[in-house]
Amino acid sequence: MSDERASLTGPDPYAMASGGVMAGGAASAGVAAAGEGLAAPRDYFELLKPRVMSLVIFTALVGLVRAPGDVHPVIAFTALLCIAVGAGASGALNMWWDADIDAVMTRTRGRPVPSGRVTGHEALAFGLTLSAFSVVVLGLLVNALAGALLAFTIFFYVVIYTMWLKRSTSQNIVIGGAAGAFPPLVAWAAASGTVSLEPVLLFAIIFFWTPPHFWALALYRADDYARAGVPMLPVTAGPDETRLQILLYTLFLVPLAASPAFLGYAGLAYGAVSVLAGAWMIVLAVRVFRVRQGEAAVKAAKGLFGFSIVYLFALFATLLGEAVIGGLLR
Amino acid sequence: MSGEKKEKPRPPQEDGVVLTPEQLKRQRARSIAIASVLGFLALLFYVVTIVKLGPNVLNRPL
Numbered sequence: 523m524s525d526e527r528a529s530l531t532g533p534d535p536y537a538m539a540s541g542g543v544m545a546g547g548a549a550s551a552g553v554a555a556a557g558e559g560l561a562a563p564r565d566y567f568e569l570l571k572p573r574v575m576s577l578v579i580f581t582a583l584v585g586l587v588r589a590p591g592d593v594h595p596v597i598a599f600t601a602l603l604c605i606a607v608g609a610g611a612s613g614a615l616n617m618w619w620d621a622d623i624d625a626v627m628t629r630t631r632g633r634p635v636p637s638g639r640v641t642g643h644e645a646l647a648f649g650l651t652l653s654a655f656s657v658v659v660l661g662l663l664v665n666a667l668a669g670a671l672l673a674f675t676i677f678f679y680v681v682i683y684t685m686w687l688k689r690s691t692s693q694n695i696v697i698g699g700a701a702g703a704f705p706p707l708v709a710w711a712a713a714s715g716t717v718s719l720e721p722v723l724l725f726a727i728i729f730f731w732t733p734p735h736f737w738a739l740a741l742y743r744a745d746d747y748a749r750a751g752v753p754m755l756p757v758t759a760g761p762d763e764t765r766l767q768i769l770l771y772t773l774f775l776v777p778l779a780a781s782p783a784f785l786g787y788a789g790l791a792y793g794a795v796s797v798l799a800g801a802w803m804i805v806l807a808v809r810v811f812r813v814r815q816g817e818a819a820v821k822a823a824k825g826l827f828g829f830s831i832v833y834l835f836a837l838f839a840t841l842l843g844e845a846v847i848g849g850l851l852r
Numbered sequence: 853m854s855g856e857k858k859e860k861p862r863p864p865q866e867d868g869v870v871l872t873p874e875q876l877k878r879q880r881a882r883s884i885a886i887a888s889v890l891g892f893l894a895l896l897f898y899v900v901t902i903v904k905l906g907p908n909v910l911n912r913p914l
Contacts, residue, residue, distance in 0.1 A: 560871070560875045560878045560879060560882075561878070561882075562878045562881055562882070563881050563882055563884075563885040566885075594903050596899055596900060596903045597900070597903065597904075600896065600900055603896075663897075663900050663904075
């Protein structure tokens with residue numbers, strides 16, 4: 523009996539045996555929390571990375587609303603649900619694979635797997651089930667192109683980014699950023715059955731936004747990443763090179779983000795927001811580039827990280843607002 | 853025969869996996885969550901079927 527009880531409450535034997543999947547800190551954290559056992563629904567919900575999921579839902583909603591053609595609200599809701607669940611499934615699979623490095627990083631050590639609330643086995647099963655379900659439902663109930671794009675997004679995030687790039691190259695989040703950029707494209711395909719230049723622009727904006735956003739975070743979390751052995755740019759190339767890269771990417775991102783207005787895809791409001799907020803992004807990126815020492819440098823990096831979220835939100839909220847108001851006036 | 857009946861040794865009591873009250877509470881919460889998700893999915897598939905087929909949903913040979 524005691525063995526059976528141990529299998530219910532102890533750390534995941536599968537994860538510990540599958541070397542590299544859950545090792546060291548994650549395993550001991552599992553032992554520490556072994557008395558609790560049986561994850562609660564909120565622990566599974568946490569596996570879905572709800573904060574990331576909310577951004578995915580929001581950007582997908584923009585793609586859905588701006589796509590040509592009329593899509594029935596129930597079908598639109600189903601598409602958003604599948605995209606959200608697919609993103610959440612990717613998060614669960616990411617937490618399963620990264621449990622060992624999550625356990626040694628301050629920001630992530632409280633996640634369900636390293637803290638022992640959910641076993642690696644459970645996270646894997648949960649992620650795979652939701653992945654399959656979201657792709658199949660999106661493909662059958664909405665359309666095959668959207669289903670295929672969602673499947674590719676999950677594959678890209680879990681296999682290309684999490685399993686391969688994250689631990690092997692300092693360009694991990696540059697290439698891996700594509701996974702986070704796909705949702706508006708998937709949503710566009712769900713609504714229209716096709717993909718055109720406008721959703722590709724939305725994809726490109728998120729893609730080029732990701733490096734300055736994550737590198738700003740990595741600048742003041744470099745010790746965490748170094749301890750976990752994750753080759754983030756500040757760890758491998760140093761903070762000065764990271765500051766230069768942040769500035770270069772921001773200088774490329776701002777005109778790119780304004781381009782929908784100049785190409786006629788968005789209106790004056792979007793043009794104004796993208797130029798003004800973009801100018802502030804550049805100011806903050808220059809500040810990060812110039813202020814390199816002490817608490818002021820950390821403050822500058824935190825400022826850019828925080829505002830980058832506001833910036834992306836403002837861009838997509840304006841696109842959404844223009845589409846909704848345009849639809850009401852038609 | 854001494855009249856004493858030799859008792860057969862009884863197998864140890866099988867009490868299975870005993871869950872703590874906290875685990876029972878979580879198990880119940882999980883069951884409710886799974887039931888809610890299944891119910892929601894059944895409703896979603898029903899509504900999507902109606903939306904996709906429209907009036908044709910009634911068009912079937914009797």
